[in-house]
Amino acid sequence: MASGSRDRATAATVTLPSAVFGPVRSQTAFEETVDRLGTAIKLGLLAPGAQLPAERELCARLGIARSTLRQALTALGQSGHVFATRGRGGGTFVSDPQPPADPPSQQMLDRWRETCDQRLAVELGVAVLAAERAARADLDTLDELAATLEATLEDFVAYRQADVRLHVALAEATRSAQLVRAMTEAQGAMTDLISYIAHPPQVLASSNAQHRRLLAAVRERDAMRAVRVMSEHLQGTEHILAGLLPGG
Amino acid sequence: MASGSRDRATAATVTLPSAVFGPVRSQTAFEETVDRLGTAIKLGLLAPGAQLPAERELCARLGIARSTLRQALTALGQSGHVFATRGRGGGTFVSDPQPPADPPSQQMLDRWRETCDQRLAVELGVAVLAAERAARADLDTLDELAATLEATLEDFVAYRQADVRLHVALAEATRSAQLVRAMTEAQGAMTDLISYIAHPPQVLASSNAQHRRLLAAVRERDAMRAVRVMSEHLQGTEHILAGLLPGG
DNA sequence: ATTGAAGGACGGACAACCAAACCTTTTCTT
DNA sequence: AAGAAAAGGTTTGGTTGTCCGTCCTTCAAT
Secondary structure, three states, rough: OOOOHHHOOOOOOOOOOOOOHOOOOOOHHHHHHHHHHHHHHOOOOOOOEEEEHHHHHHHHHHOOOHHHHHHHHHHHHOOOOEEOOOOOOEEEEOOOOOOOOOOOOHHHHOOOHHHHHHHHHHHHHHHHHHHHHHHHHHHHHHHHHHHHOOOOOOOOOHHHHHHHHHHHHHHOOOOOOHHHHHHHHHHHHHHHHHHOOOOHHHHHHHHHHHHHHHHHHHHHHHHHOOOOOOOOHHHHHHHHHHHHHHOO | OOHHHOOOOOOOHHHHHHHHHOOOOOOOOHHHHHHHHHHHHHHHOOOOOEOOHHHHHHHHHOOOOHHHHHHHHHHOOOOOOOEEEEEOOOOEEEOOOOOOOOOOOOOHHHHHHHHHHHHHHHHHHHHHHHHOOOOOHHHHHHHHHHHHHHHHOOOHHHHHHHHHHHHHHHOOOOOOHHHHHHHHHHHHHHHHHHHHOOOOOHHHHHHHHHHHHHHHHHHOOHHHHHHHEEEEEEEEHHHHHHHOOOOO
16 A cells, blocks of 8 residues: 555565565574584695694684684584694694595585576686786796696596685685685585586596686786686586586 | 694685684674665665565564564664554655765775675676576666666766666576675675765766666677676776775 | 554573683693 | 693683563554
């Protein structure tokens, strides 16, 4: 009635209301900590054997209480991702034989397209900004990582880790902490999706060629070419997923 | 010592540790609700005079308790963004003369580049996916919004609102709820930044020309051209900010 | 006059989080 | 060998945010 005359002003859409009025469930500090550290470990950003900062320092850096951090570390310990040794010189370490990844949840599979969309945005933004801002040292690092990547065509787990490192390094070249975080999140989600999918060496080889072209475009500061190559690179993954999952 | 031999494996960078070990401050449900509704109002997505869903329904949609929602509504009421009328046929409404926007905080100004980077990623992703997925109806809606936009060259506040609607509508055309939300967040942050900056009509006119070219590219499903135009479009804003703020 | 639908207010219960101690183990230093 | 130092492990108590349910008040429609 009274609101009827206003309806003209607001577009009657489907996605917008859900973006404004949709669920607001925020993760707890405990959950987010498990997520952050767990993702970093699963992605190999924290290598097996690596030592985490001391609890008293880490909780300060994370901005949480030590008891909350310990909950998270206990959870990561029970799932076999980290272990702790006591006494001076002790600490919390990333387990050396990492536990096997658990299969993607149904919810994860249902939302695979959203996951890919999110990654697309992050990667395109990173591609443009890296092309604008990458320093000489960044480019050298990226080349090294690409070389490492090309030596791991046979072992998909190793390949995936090196791949993640390359993409995260590209994000670091943008000098944007937020983009680095967004990239790790996106890669974590993607890893959950694709870890259970067979990747023949030929696919990885083609992927490597794209990496090389991407880095060349970044080195020449050709943002648009970087975007195009990146776009093609990501569509490879999407096509594979679209063929295997519903909603493709 | 023991960890020294592993250092080779982990890149000694600056941004990555802060992405993994950085603060984990999670907003409370109350804060996030104020933020979401407040942003939607400030962006004009909830127009002055518009009625919000009833409390009992809204708290269900937001997935929070009614008392928590009421805290948020009380806060928005005290800041003059909404008002409530009681009794049957009553409800919570967006105030008609909206309170004046408060000036951007120092923290906001310090992080302006991160804000722009975030927006860049979202907008580029949206540009690509909209070009791929926009339906006929979406394109018509976008054209209407562009036409509306071109009629508001004189009043910057009105122009900004119409601009936001266009960009959000483009995000809606991607059919990705997450991207729509990311877009509203990014636009909210941008509005805070640029609301206190003079925008002469000639700048807005040039911006409009870019909008038209953008929509043309989307209509022709030319994702790369859409990216290029969008990129130029965003750089306009960045140049203005870079000239006015430190760190440019 | 009655009813129904809306906002408004209150109180108990609970879970997350924090802060500050204190304990135990181990290694390094003197 | 003694002690200091540095790490994880434990306990306690308090604060805050959130939820749930109940009831009250207002007011338009019937």
